[in-house]
Amino acid sequence: MTALLSATGITARHGRNTVLQNVDISLNAGEIVTIVGPNGSGKSTLLRVLIGALKPAKGTVTRQSGLRIGYVPQKLHIDPTMPMTVRRFLNLPNAASDEDATNALHAAGAHDATNALHAAGAHDVMHHQMADLSGGQFQRVLLARAILEKPHVLMLDEATQGLDQPGSARFYQQIDAVRRDLNCAVLMVSHELHVVMSASDRVICLNGHVCCEGTPDVVSAAPAYRELFGTGTGGALALYRHEHDHHHHDHDHDHKAAQ
Amino acid sequence: MLDDFMIRAGLAALGTAMATGLLGCFVVWRRMAYFGDATAHAAILGVAVALMFGWSIFAGVGLVAAAMALLIYGLTGRGQAIDTILGVLAHGALALGLVAVTLIPGQRIDLDAYLFGDVLTVSRFDLGVIWGGAAVVSLVLWQHWRALLTATISPDLAYAAGLNPRREQLVLTLLLAAVVAVAIKVVGALLITALLIIPAAAARRLTQTPEQMAGLAMVIGGVSALGGLRVAVMLDTPVGPTIVCVAAGLFAIGTLGGKIRSLI
Numbered sequence: 001m002t003a004l005l006s007a008t009g010i011t012a013r014h015g016r017n018t019v020l021q022n023v024d025i026s027l028n029a030g031e032i033v034t035i036v037g038p039n040g041s042g043k044s045t046l047l048r049v050l051i052g053a054l055k056p057a058k059g060t061v062t063r064q065s066g067l068r069i070g071y072v073p074q075k076l077h078i079d080p081t082m083p084m085t086v087r088r089f090l091n092l093p094n095a096a097s098d099e100d101a102t103n104a105l106h107a108a109g110a111h112d113a114t115n116a117l118h119a120a121g122a123h124d125v126m127h128h129q130m131a132d133l134s135g136g137q138f139q140r141v142l143l144a145r146a147i148l149e150k151p152h153v154l155m156l157d158e159a160t161q162g163l164d165q166p167g168s169a170r171f172y173q174q175i176d177a178v179r180r181d182l183n184c185a186v187l188m189v190s191h192e193l194h195v196v197m198s199a200s201d202r203v204i205c206l207n208g209h210v211c212c213e214g215t216p217d218v219v220s221a222a223p224a225y226r227e228l229f230g231t232g233t234g235g236a237l238a239l240y241r242h243e244h245d246h247h248h249h250d251h252d253h254d255h256k257a258a259q
Numbered sequence: 260m261l262d263d264f265m266i267r268a269g270l271a272a273l274g275t276a277m278a279t280g281l282l283g284c285f286v287v288w289r290r291m292a293y294f295g296d297a298t299a300h301a302a303i304l305g306v307a308v309a310l311m312f313g314w315s316i317f318a319g320v321g322l323v324a325a326a327m328a329l330l331i332y333g334l335t336g337r338g339q340a341i342d343t344i345l346g347v348l349a350h351g352a353l354a355l356g357l358v359a360v361t362l363i364p365g366q367r368i369d370l371d372a373y374l375f376g377d378v379l380t381v382s383r384f385d386l387g388v389i390w391g392g393a394a395v396v397s398l399v400l401w402q403h404w405r406a407l408l409t410a411t412i413s414p415d416l417a418y419a420a421g422l423n424p425r426r427e428q429l430v431l432t433l434l435l436a437a438v439v440a441v442a443i444k445v446v447g448a449l450l451i452t453a454l455l456i457i458p459a460a461a462a463r464r465l466t467q468t469p470e471q472m473a474g475l476a477m478v479i480g481g482v483s484a485l486g487g488l489r490v491a492v493m494l495d496t497p498v499g500p501t502i503v504c505v506a507a508g509l510f511a512i513g514t515l516g517g518k519i520r521s522l523i
Contacts, residue, residue: 022300051418051419052421053414053415053418058387071419071420072417073416076416077393079427081287081463082288082411082412082469083467083471083472084412084468084469085468088469092409092416093405093416094420095408096406155419179460
């Protein structure tokens with residue numbers, strides 16, 4: 001299978017700092033790939049290289065022709081001097097019909113997020129100012145906008161920042177549903193190891209270079225991964241195993257409490 | 260009709276203020292006020308160049324403003340804050356222009372006309388340049404609106420959508436130079452930035468979308484221009500500064516109005 005998007009031998013610099021060195025990555029249709037790594041490991045830089053926002057010092061990025069990318073940035077700051085309703089934002093860069101916009105908001109879970117907070121429907125969210133949204137709602141509107149691009153690849157950069165644990169777990173469920181609907185590949189960056197691991201087909205552990213790569217099981221067992229994330233991940237990994245491996249019946253009540 | 264200097268002045272001020280109101284929204288959204296200042300101040304240098312070579316003022320100002328805008332555009336590509344360099348360029352260009360104008364032999368120039376504008380002396384030709392320039396600016400903005408808006412909100416979103424934010428920035432840069440050339444006769448080099456920023460800022464609190472804000476900024480610019488001209492004639496005050504005063508007054512009303520509306 002030819003990759004939707006691939007990059008080979010990527011070296012990227014910020015000023016004199018080499019942030020990425022000789023990184024290879026490829027993404028196939030329909031798979032969820034997660035990039036994990038400590039702060040400053042070049043995760044966001046790699047995404048920016050892949051969307052074309054940053055020219056790598058070395059290496060090449062190859063996109064399937066006509067590839068549409070739905071990008072959900074880590075943070076989006078809309079200058080307070082710009083008035084912007086949710087509805088108008090969803091039209092960027094391409095106009096979307098009211099029906100599509102409503103559907104996208106539903107698919108992104110903005111409806112639920114709003115229901116919980118304001119007891120209002122997606123229709124009402126449309127007329128809110130972006131600046132008035134909560135962190136969770138804002139992220140969901142960003143996701144809805146990306147969905148409206150009908151992307152072949154959905155890219156999320158630390159998309160669950162500022163969400164609590166149940167909130168980010170729901171967010172990842174939504175991503176999975178979106179993937180099935182659009183049949184798109186998902187590439188995400190995260191530091192929330194346990195949630196991410198369980199939601200991914202493939203994990204890439206990055207620290208300036210690719211430390212290890214593979215299915216969540218393989219990566220979590222890899223020495224390089226353990227070295228990077230240390231003992232602090234013991235609990236998270238246990239949780240990950242726990243969620244996927246239901247032999248530990250005696251811990252079942254803990255499992256429910258954790259969710 | 261165009262024989263009446265008051266009508267010519269009114270039309271010139273109206274065309275200029277509507278173009279600056281529209282473009283000014285992007286200046287406000289992208290925090291380019293200092294950029295606008297530097298480009299506008301370079302206009303005085305443009306006046307000197309025009310007088311030296313016997314060109315039209317519009318040509319000299321447009322050329323030098325464009326050169327300054329391109330220089331700043333090049334400097335902004337490096338991802339560093341260039342606030343200080345902009346300050347040096349803005350005031351350096353203004354000072355150099357002021358010196359250069361006085362060095363031109365055999366010319367006694369009314370410098371005030373270029374610093375603060377002299378809309379009462381616009382000719383039919385000036386009027387054509389002003390409205391032609393304003394039309395070009397509006398048309399280009401209309402064509403690039405979608406891409407410009409996306410790039411303004413987030414360059415990364417624009418890249419991901421296959422747009423080129425750097426190109427959009429270049430377009431905006433050149434439009435700014437064009438507006439400076441158009442506006443110099445009306446409000447002068449020192450107050451062009453005011454006419455870019457104030458109508459847009461006044462429209463902010465009263466609108467819900469970028470398009471509404473742009474539309475209202477044009478209206479506020481137009482009202483300021485005509486209102487300011489009328490007040491200036493009544494009180495016998497300089498037209499350019501009076502237009503800016505009226506715009507600032509509308510800003511105060513718009514801000515208070517927006518505050519009161521948000522309280523209700």
